[in-house]
Amino acid sequence: MATPVKVRLEADKTHYFCTCRKSADGVLCDGSHKGTTYRPQPFTVDTTKEYSLCACKKSENLPFCDGTHRKL
Template identity: 45%
Template sequence: MSNPVIADNKPAKVTLEKGKKYVFCACGRSANQPFCDGSHSGTGITPKPFVAEEDGHAFLCQCKHTGDAPYCDGTHAQFDKDQVGTEGPG
């Protein structure tokens, strides 16, 4: 299993619809960040399906190291811009 790629060192602000199912990219390789596009194939990393609990904006993790996936918990602050696009620490 590989480590996730740091897609960005800031969260993505998205608009979610209550009751709608989304699939969060956990590998960092998706071209459709922060959502899965199937790029995880062969990585051993599994995307995280979730259902929005309310309508409105949410901040979803793009560093892929949050402890509250798919939501940002501020972990991205430990990554520099030069680490974006690389595999993060194990």
């Protein structure tokens, strides 16, 4: 079971959510998708703080965890 990863994100900056599952931390793009058809999903946050990002990729509120991993 892939559990959420806590990451401190800065407001007003574009972050890139990993959709390929190959990034080192499982949630933020590190370029590991190169050579695949996957592309990172850009997103921003309104407040600088720690967020729980979805590592199971099944959340209905991607890139944020909504607890779906507990049902898998």
